Amino acid sequence: GSGPCLPACSAPDIPRIAPMTDLWIANTISDLIEGDVREHLPLERIPLQGDVLGMGTTTSYDNGELAFLYDSDQKQSQVFKAKPEGGGVERLLPGEGLHHFPYACFSADATGLRHPLSSADLAELQVQPGEPLMAVVGRAIPLLIAEQRLEPAPVYGLRLVSRWSSLVYTVASKLCMGERRRNRAFTIANSQPTAEDGRSIYAALKHFRVGDANWDQAAGISNLGASPGWDCCGFWDSEPESGRLTVPVAGEHLHLHGCSQDLRHGGHLHHEHVGSILLGLDSLVIYPFHSISHLASDLAIESLGWTPANSGGRAPGLLEFELHNRGQLDVSDVGVAVVVDDHYNSHSYLRIPWLAAGEAENFKLPLDLGAGSHGVEVIADPHGDILEPTGQQVNNRGCLRIDI
Helix, strand or coil: EEECCCCCCCCCCCCCCCCCCCCCEEECHHHHCCCCCCCCEHHHHHCEEECCCEEEEECCCCHHHHHHHHEEECCCCEEEEECCCCEEEEEEEECCCEEEEEHHHHHHHHHHHHCCCHHHHHHHHHHCCCCCCHHHHHHHHHHHCCCCCCCCEEEEEEEEEEEEEEEEEECCCCCCCCCCCCCCCCCCCCCCHHHHHCCCCCHCEEEEEEEEECCCCCCCCCCCCCEEEEEEEEECCCCCHCCCCCCCCCCCCEEEEECCCCCCCEEEECCCCCEEEEEEEEEEEEECCEEEEEEEEEEEEEEEEEEECCCCCCCCEEEEEEEECCCCCCCEEEEEEEEEECCCCCCHEEEEECCCCCCEEEEEEECCCCCCCCEEEEECCCCCCCCCCCCCCHHHHHEEEEEC
């Protein structure tokens, strides 16, 4: 006979996005820096109706970074991908089924959270040419809070139109897949968001510059000509050390992606770079985000069972089980180990190229077990490659006691 030693999983088919959440994060910037991310959020799962703020990074096979821009005429948001080949951009359309993001964050329709700064507010900020953009935003948020026009929040979404005499921007190239070897040199504790520091993750990315003046320090940076106006979307994180939305460095609160207003260029604004010279802001809108939820995968072994060999037959028995993804993210290159009688050095190993959120794979594995009592364990993701919350890992393992 046989029987499971773990209770059957009772998780729902696929957890839905909570309607009251302001902001969702699929993995974090820290996850991205550490590399080898195997979780993916399809573009089709991001609701773009209304004013949706977001940013992200694409997979290694297509490379690039995401900027979420708002189309006021259509009253919906559009996702543009910056390309590392030449620093240009292209719009991504839901329904193509080609776009999966190992890191992405996005809001609900944030129309009701808008706090735009008026022309008088922008004048009161007294933006000085060449002043760091982070310093400007760092004054704007306390200004609105002091005037009781903005409530304190852990994260603020930002939309702004900025003008630059010179702007250096970067585009990720194979940043997040299969890059653990490279990232060993860029520990979170030592990362500094400057292109000049060799420890910085940004130093390894493709650099571009747009500007209306010559710059003597442009070695290794592709100059693309003048393009002063940029439409940007991003976040101000009150806890940058957490690494959820910004590079986890103390005091580096601002993370922006954007596109030039003529949609010729786009990527991650390297606003703190020595070659980025701000002229001013044409507009700034601030959105307070109070509730933040993390999306994750959730692997589960279910329906584990054993069919013995026919009486008198020589065929092996049959082990059957299902691998479910109960989470909100698709997973790639996930492994499953089947271990008999704690003999880990001779276990069977299965590899699944892709398992979408809410889907399952059924497996039937012949096992030739001798007479006696046997313990069989089936372990999803035995090496811990999938970024799965600790509390959701209990269902990764199933076991049977089989008496023959």
